[in-house]
Amino acid sequence: MTATAPAAPAVSPADAVERQLQEQFDATIAAQHRIEPRDWMPEGYRRTLIRQIAQHAHSEIIGMQPEGDWLLAAPSLRRKAILLAKVQDEAGHGMYLYSAAETLGADRADLTDKLIEGRQKYSSIFNYPTLTYADVGVIGWLVDGAAICNQVPLCRSSYGPYARAMIRVCKEESFHQRQGYELLMTMMHGTGEQRAMVQDAVDRWWWPSLMMFGPPDTDSPNSARSMAWGIKRHSNDELRQRFVDMTVPQAEFLGVTLPDPDLSLDPATGRYRFGPIDWEELKRVISGQGPCNAERIARRRAARDDNAWVTEAATAYAEKNS
Ligand SMILES: [Fe+2]
Ligand SMILES: [Fe+2]
Numbered sequence: 001m002t003a004t005a006p007a008a009p010a011v012s013p014a015d016a017v018e019r020q021l022q023e024q025f026d027a028t029i030a031a032q033h034r035i036e037p038r039d040w041m042p043e044g045y046r047r048t049l050i051r052q053i054a055q056h057a058h059s060e061i062i063g064m065q066p067e068g069d070w071l072l073a074a075p076s077l078r079r080k081a082i083l084l085a086k087v088q089d090e091a092g093h094g095m096y097l098y099s100a101a102e103t104l105g106a107d108r109a110d111l112t113d114k115l116i117e118g119r120q121k122y123s124s125i126f127n128y129p130t131l132t133y134a135d136v137g138v139i140g141w142l143v144d145g146a147a148i149c150n151q152v153p154l155c156r157s158s159y160g161p162y163a164r165a166m167i168r169v170c171k172e173e174s175f176h177q178r179q180g181y182e183l184l185m186t187m188m189h190g191t192g193e194q195r196a197m198v199q200d201a202v203d204r205w206w207w208p209s210l211m212m213f214g215p216p217d218t219d220s221p222n223s224a225r226s227m228a229w230g231i232k233r234h235s236n237d238e239l240r241q242r243f244v245d246m247t248v249p250q251a252e253f254l255g256v257t258l259p260d261p262d263l264s265l266d267p268a269t270g271r272y273r274f275g276p277i278d279w280e281e282l283k284r285v286i287s288g289q290g291p292c293n294a295e296r297i298a299r300r301r302a303a304r305d306d307n308a309w310v311t312e313a314a315t316a317y318a319e320k321n322s
Contacts, residue, residue: 029230034160037103045229048222049159050106051120052231057097058115058122062296064090066130067139075133082179083136089172096165103161109311116301124282125212127290134187134194134201140180142202142209142247148173149243150213158230181250188255195255202251203259210274211282213240219279244272 011019021040028035035041064087071087074080098108114120125143130136151170157163187194214220214236226232234242248265251258262275284290 029158032156032158032230034163035158036160044225045231046104048226048229049162049231050101050104052226053097053101053104053162054106054111054114054120055122057094057101057111058120059126060090060094060097062115062122062126062300063143064094065296065299066126066128066292067136069130070133070136073133079133079183082183086140086176086179089176093169093172096169097162100159100161100165104159112300112304116297116304118288118297121286123212124285124290125208126296127285127293128204128208129292131204132197132201134184134197135205137180137183137187137198138201138205140176140178141184141250142180142205143212144173144176144180145247146209146212146243148177149239149246153233153239156230156233162231181254184254184256198254199256202256206259207277207281208285210240210244210277211285213237213243215279215282216277241271244274248272 022042025035025039025041025045028039035045067083068087071080071083074083098111101111102108111120115122125146130139148170151166151173154166155163155170157166184198187198217223217235217237220236223232223235227235244263248258248263260275262273264273265271266273285293288294
């Protein structure tokens, strides 16, 4: 009796095409080239990107609120002009990002609905209140500073429209960071009361800024997949460490104390060690229990509903002229 080799499983022509497309996709990622909207991509890659880009877009739009609250109370015309420009930039960032999500087949109105219904998230940081004008400076310095750490590597993201949007966004974020630092520097050269306002704002925003990088790597299940796909380039903890290393010398130069007794320079690595982060607080804020979650969403909902007539008119006009 002679043994015969088992028959190879039949590969349908559709499977063969799919396999070839997957190989092309893998080769593009391995060569660090860009995936473009016209290219085939695995469904998981598309879904992950839509989720990440939408969450990023929502953060830009919701992020207009905490600082927008101070537009009518800016202490001078100059400060008002700077803040107005910054808040408008954030609206622009949201628009680039929604456009990038649309290239993946997402619908902008649908993404907005998902945000309002709590089915998509936005950055936890924007659920904290802005209590004084020093908060505007601290948001520019710390929050936009953290955003820069997060976003600069995204300029090399594997998805072309996202990476290209990030290049312009990062240039504007760097203006945001500097205007915040300049505002704080001015206040630190002012009265004792102004210096106390800056210190109080730093005390409130420091830890939430560290939380902006997301959960620790040990508790971030999607990170490895996103890094393999080239969507994400560095882990949450790596980016958080980079932010701390960049910010501590700036705090010293400014003359404020960061609210962490464990903060110290490790002479062996040249990096700063910092104390434990309250991950329970991050979980609470992400799950909707932060100080301003309900207010932020209520306002976004009102903006959508009150301005629906503008969208309808613009759509009707576009249709008439197409
Ligand atoms: Fe932004
Ligand atoms: Fe910004």
